[in-house]
Amino acid sequence: MRFFKIQTIAAILLLSISVQAQNLTISRQEMIELTPKWTGERFPDGRPKVSDDLLKRMKRVPLEQAWGVLKAAGYLHQYEGNWKNINSGEVLVGRALTAQYMPIRPEVREHLEKEGKADGRVGDMVSWPIDMLSKGDVYVADSYGKVVDGPIIGSNLGTAILAKSGNGVVFNGTVRDLRDLEAMPGFTSFIRGDHPSHQTEMMLKGVNVAIRIGAVTVLPGDVILGYLDGVAFIPPHLAEKVVKVGELVLVRDEFGQIRLKEGKYTSGQIDNRWTTEIEADFAKWISANPGKLPYSQAEMQELLKERTW
CATH class of the missing domain: 3.50.30.40 (Ribonuclease E inhibitor RraA/RraA-like)
Incomplete structure (x- = not known):
């Protein structure tokens, strides 16, 4: 009897889901529940609204860097x-x-x-x-x-x-x-x-x-x-991090390529985890070129601390 009741309840739940699924759109509350990690601005229907500024900056981000950030955050199926x-x-x-x-x-x-x-x-x-x-x-x-x-x-x-x-x-x-x-x-x-x-x-x-x-x-x-x-x-809640990491990697690549052309470091040194000496050289170079990153050196250092790339 108990098994029969469980089956009956399950059937009712499936029927309810089926009927609800025939609606073309979901409610604002359902949209918020579907995207709980997004805490920023939303459209009237609840859809996350990543800022125009981040979208503009995203255009410079290589797919490889975006994929790396997503993978590190546990999102393993975000690329096609x-x-x-x-x-x-x-x-x-x-x-x-x-x-x-x-x-x-x-x-x-x-x-x-x-x-x-x-x-x-x-x-x-x-x-x-x-x-x-x-x-x-x-x-x-x-x-x-x-x-x-x-x-x-x-x-x-x-x-x-x-x-x-x-x-x-x-x-x-x-x-x-x-x-x-x-x-x-x-x-x-x-x-x-x-x-x-x-x-x-x-x-x-x-x-x-x-x-x-x-x-x-x-x-x-x-x-x-x-x-x-x-x-x-x-995912919208990761968009800002993808952009910031992408911008940082692009700037680090620019610095590394400058130093390679100057002959200051070898390819093995640049195409590897940087030594304390190279990191210090990079920080000094960034200070001398403040327009290279649209955020502070403090934010940059935080990103470097948690990097997996």
Whole structure:
């Protein structure tokens, strides 16, 4: 009897979760609970809002340094490679606005369309996430890699995305009108491919919910850092540390390369944990070049104390 009761309770809980999961978005409180380590500014819906200043500085951070900080913090699955890049050579940085697509199930799509109409959403489902974009966002969508009848945007929706966010997209799926999208300055994007068809037999299952992109779980408000064929998905509470460590490593590389050209140190000395002598030389060089880092030497020393890179 006890086992039967436990099974019954479990079934009720699963049913409750299933019904709740049919909602397109989550509440502000649920968003806060989903991203508890973020203590900074949030959008009205609760999505973390990493500052524009950090986003601007993030563009200089190498993917290798971002990955190193994330790994040291215990985030081992935040990088996805082997993308097709639109506007290769440009860096994509922004706050993730997430969307999840699934193969159509008629009764679920009907329910979601009714909900969308009640919320004042217009047009086909594929336009709904685009209408929610803000400047500095990156539209991140899992369209489950569908190719034929899978593209969820073409040149018209791409133009709308760029106008609203100033950025391109990260899609675990495909696009159409590739030539037109490639001709749009600033539309730096990471996609799985392209196809001349358009999406059919698909449905938008959720916006600003947790989604999977390859091997990564992406949350709303994660900071996207994409370059060449790789993308890092940075939890918002780690964005500032990623930026500061990235800036410090770049400056240390600059110093090391200067000293190598001068012949003061050997490559073995620079490409290894620095001696006390080299660290003292670096600190003196930083003091003589105060504009190299946008934060104090005290902060720099704290980062050096806890470094694992």
